[in-house]
Amino acid sequence: MDILLIGIGTGNPEHLTLQAIRAMKRADLVLIPRKGDDKADLSALRRAICLEVLGDDSRIAEFDMPVRDPANPSYLSRVSDWHDAIAARWADAIATRPQAEVVALLVWGDPALYDSSLRIAARLAGEVTVSVVPGLMSPQVLTAAHGIALNDIGAPFLVTTGRRLRNEGWPGGVDTLVVMLDGDCSFAALDPEGVTIWWGAYVGMENQILDHGPLAEAGPRIRERREAARAAHGWIMDIYLLRRSR
Template identity: 45%
Template sequence: MRLLHVIGIGAGDPDQVTVAAVKAMNEVDVFVLIDKGSAKQELVDVRTRILDEHVRRPHRVVEFVDPPRDRTPRDYDAAVDTWHEARARALGDLLAAEPDDAVGGMLVWGDPSLYDSTLRVVDRVRARLDDPFEVRVTPGVTSPSALAAAHGTVLNRVGEPVLTTTGRRLREDGVPDGVDAVVVMLDSDCGFLALPDWHVHWGANLGTPDAVVLAGRVSDVGEEIMRARADLRRRAGWVMDTYLVRRPIGR
């Protein structure tokens, strides 16, 4: 393979795919998708719908099975490193089977730069090659951008910094001094519940027909968000949620 496009496709809505992403997709001969199991089949289905709507040239779709991952590790960084290495081996084997002049493509949820492992895994594959393929990255609409749009709000107050972090880090580290706005991604434990006086803008499966958005004071809407999250997992089989929490003014 001579070229691999890594393409951000936004939060799932085919209408949020950028013109640049559509142009990149129409250069691709073979798209690589990751099979995450039947419970998350919709993640593949969304990508398939995007290809059906936007790609006008002949292409193939190939998949590899996502390697198992330790979800409750003692050493988080080591567990992620092991998972990335297994992904790199699987991806490398698949790409090695493609013709030398092929152009590949990987569709990345949101944007490849924000809490996504694709580029790290691709770098591992390239590091093993004497003559590595070229990589071109196309940015996409991020989940925080989709969240703000869904709520019709701005992530920051005037001149205010915004911390972007994960649910795990929020639980372990709390909110640093001087930070009044936090965007949190990948939080299955609803860490916002530890901030009952803060205001939360929450959204899940943004950009899909199953999208759910809720907002309010955490103490008022926290339980409702937990119920909505559990119901969405039952209906859709997966949940990707993002939320913004803001400290009350004057606190």
């Protein structure tokens, strides 16, 4: 069985590459996760992309995503158990179409950046070949939306998570951070002196929201806008870039 992990950007059908479109058309089965009523838009976007590319939904199989066990005190163990549970859901969904030889999953952004699809696919039993189709990553879409460069001249940048920023502070050796998976606005814990933020929610989608400015001024405003957007849509995907003046 061939597993195709197809990067689809941030939900905009125009983010699809020709390679992604061709890969989707190769698939006998496309798996779409359901994450509950409050995130129904996410599965709806994947279905819409399938309809646009494939013309119908006959190749789609949906499955319910399991949730992480909050009682497990170990973050890594909790995530590993969760990945095992997701792999089992994939296998159950695939078993409903025993004739399917090529199975595709549509991955937000790119499977290589803060996505677990490759680790989950490695848990599938049997003879499985995994292929990756790269997609636009959210840092690219964010910087394009703001019209800024990702790095300063000759300078490095670091991509990290809100949890690490919150727990460990600003990493040494870099003045530019791209922060993902931050549900708590961890930038609020930083010293804002000399820091500029470029933030985006639903980047690349029709309901895209952008804001930027000195962290001291823009930070509180972004927190309010983020809370309002989450309340309005029931879910939010956001990302931000922080740059510290030398």
